[in-house]
Amino acid sequence: MGLLSQGSPLSWEETKRHADHVRRHGILQFLHIYHAVKDRHKDVLKWGDEVEYMLVSFDHENKKVRLVLSGEEVLETLQEKGERTNPNHPTLWRPEYGSYMIEGTPGQPYGGTMSEFNTVEDNMRKRRKEATSLLGENQALCTITSFPRLGCPGFTLPEFKPSPVEGGASKSLFFPDEAINKHPRFSTLTRNIRHRRGEKVVINVPIFKDKNTPSPFIEAFPEDEEAAKASKPDHIYMDAMGFGMGNCCLQVTFQACSISEARYLYDQLATICPIVMALSAASPFYRGYVSDIDCRWGVISASVDDRTREERGLEPLKNNNYRISKSRYDSIDSYLSECGEKYNDIDLTIDKEIYEQLLQEGIDRLLAQHVAHLFIRDPLTLFEEKIHLDDANESDHFENIQSTNWQTMRFKPPPPNSDIGWRVEFRPMEVQLTDFENSAYVVFVVLLTRVILSYKLDFLIPLSKVDENMKVAQKRDAVLQGMFYFRKDICKGGTTMVDGYSKAQNSTEQAVEEYTLMSIDTIINGKEAVFPGLIPILNSYLENMEVDVDTRCSILNYLKLIKKRASGELMTVARWMREFIANHPDYKQDSVITDEMNYSLILKCNQIANELCECPELLGPALRKVKYSGSKTDSSN
Known part of the structure; x- marks a missing residue:
């Protein structure tokens, strides 16, 4: 999760005093990097995935499942046995926000050959097995996006109570500071976001109105005036960074061959973000309730919203520079x-001085405004030992701002003095239950980048429409019910490569006619005379490539999963979870998820992840059987 500096963290007031220093030197660091590598070409296409995991413990006797606060210890052992012992170890492990979380990546990036696609799932299996081997009895490694009872009493092991009054990082009514990773970056981020904002973060998620859900649904917080004021009727209220950053996701980073290719990929993939987010929807439950959303994006966005009332437009600008x-x-x-x-039809707030400085240094207007927009933000964490740096050889101040602009796509300059090239990061996906599913989504996105570059595809639509798509993508059952703005003719040459679809582009066509509302089924699988479909385009690409039989079978299996999720033949994880809870014998149709219901759900998720049971509604017949016992839980209990 971003930059992990070591040292003595500064308070928000101290950090604020150095904010201009960080911005000024961050820009100098960016300029050093840019001028050193702006003309760099022919970097090979490399890529890698990041999977975030939760550590859980099953209490079979009492039918409870809790989050295990041992992430730091597990991580230390994984790193000691892995990369510190062998630099070529096949896995890498990193900390995440929750002390019940860890993040795993392949030890080395994947390369440009098609056969690499056939190694992704195997590496994910290695990660799951490696980490699981360090867990205690009845503990498991889960790839679930949101823990349904996160923030409910007793959700951690060991159990800690929140401290909303006493001095602490989050002052949450629900989320104890002990559930935050012990690395000082994380608690400092939490505290400084709250201090900068001037109040606790406010997250309100619409509740799913079931037959017996109170209407209006209102929670009372009589002992907390701030919560009573911030919570909304018919919404699930949350008040801490942990409710967002304590969720898990799936991300992919690509190295492009040049800066121009990276910028092209950044733009094209930005339009794909809401589509893939809806396809990967996996988080319908929050704080022990059934919500009316399927994705975590808005929750995590609100959980780190450090804007003051002035910056949010609630008060006139006085102490801040921007709305x-x-x-x-x-x-x-x-x-x-x-x-x-x-x-680019969104009003862009920029730091004008930084923008002019970048232009004078030879940065083009589009890149200059991108960086000047990122740098309207303050640094959120700063370490005493990292204030004064060598701008020609370090990039911590640039990364300080860059890594806390958590957007759907991230444009990543190379680190100073490294052989790493220009990269882009694809960030909207929700993590899936199984290694097979996670591999499928990763391979789909990576293969799409190959096709975009090979066929020079054009998915661009007004950015305001992409924003509208992002809102639709988070809604319940968006994959089946939502309509998304999408470009009608994606081939710049005028004709696509898919059999049965040929549509010449009319050069006089107005911009408003370049895109239309489509279902995800149409976007992914195609509809005659409307849109060719991304899967048929990928299949066409595969037919023209030399691919060994095993790799081709794996890729087709992955694409089959995506195809069937888009058509509704297979459920998203979010829909499957909703059905599971709705059919649980203890469910009272009141939108409440009890400890026992949560236990049953997570136990089932763990069994599916370790291939100890079938789940045709979620996976169909596509899941290949590769037997290994990666769980230390006794599934017979």
Whole structure:
């Protein structure tokens, strides 16, 4: 999760005093990197995935499942046995926000050959097995996006109570500070977001109105005036960074061959973000309730929203410089490539001095405004030992701002003095229950980048429409019910490569006619005379490539999962979870998830993840049987 500096963290007031220093030197660091590598070409296409995991413990006797606060110890052992012992170890492990979380990546990035697609799932299996081997009895490693009873009494092991009054990082009514990773970055981020904002973060998620759900649904917080004021009727109220950053996701980073290719990929993939987010929907439950959303994005966006009342437009500007329309965790605000410029229809707040400085240093207008927009934000964490740096050889101040702008896509300059190239990070996906599913989503996105570059596809639409798509994507059953703005003709040459679909582009066509509302089924699987479909395009690409039989079978299996999720033949994880809870014998149709219901759900998730049971509604017949026992839980209990 971003930059992990070591040292003595500063308070918000101390950090604020150094904010201009960090911004000034962050820009100098960016300029050093840019001028050193702006003309760099022919970097090979490399890529890698990041999977976030939760550690859980099953109490079979009392039918409870809790989050285990041992992430730091597990991580230390994984690193000691892995990368510190062998630099070529096949897995890498990193800390995450929750002390019940860890993040795993492949030890080395994947390369440009098609056969690499056939190694993704195997590496994910290695990660699951490696981490699981360190867990205690009745403990498991779960890839679930949101823990349904996160923030409910007793949700951690060991159990800690929140401290809303006493001095602490979050002052949450529900989320104890002990559930935050012990690395000082995480508690400092939590505290400084709250201090900068001037109040606790406010997260209100609409509750799913079932037959017996109270109407209006109102929670009372008589002993907390701030909560009583912030919570909304018919909403699930949450008040801490942990409710967002304590969720898990699936991300992919690509190295492009040049800066221009990275900018092109950044733009094209930005339009795909809401589509894949809806396809990967996996988080319908929050704080022990059934919600009316399927994705975590808005929750995590609100959980780190450090904007003051002035910046949110609730009070006149007096102590702050800008009105800022979004949280620092949100969708992108501008395209970076020349072909995207005409679709930049969102008002962009920028630091004008930084923008002019970048222009004078030879940075083009589109990249200059992107960086100047990121740098309207303050640094949220700063370490005493990291204030004064060598701008020619370090990039901590640039990364300080860059890594706390958590957007759907991230444009990543190379680290100073490294052989790493220009990269882009694809960030909207929800993590899935199984390694097979996670591999499928990763392979789909990576394969799509190959096709975009090979066929010079154009998915661009006005950025305001992408923002609208992001809102639709988070709604319940968006994959089946939602309609998304999407470009009708995606082939710049005028004709696509898919059999049965040929549509010449009319050069006089108005921008408003370049896109239309489509279902995800149409976007992914195609509809005659409307849109060719991304899966048919990928299949067409595969037919023209030399691919060994095993790899081709794996890829087709992955694409089959995506295809069937898009059509509704298979459920999303979110829909499957909803059905599971709705059919649980203890469910009272009141939107409440009890300890026992949560236990049953997570136990089932763990059994599915370790291939100890079938789940045709979620996976169909596509899941290949590769036997191994990766769980230390006794599934017979």
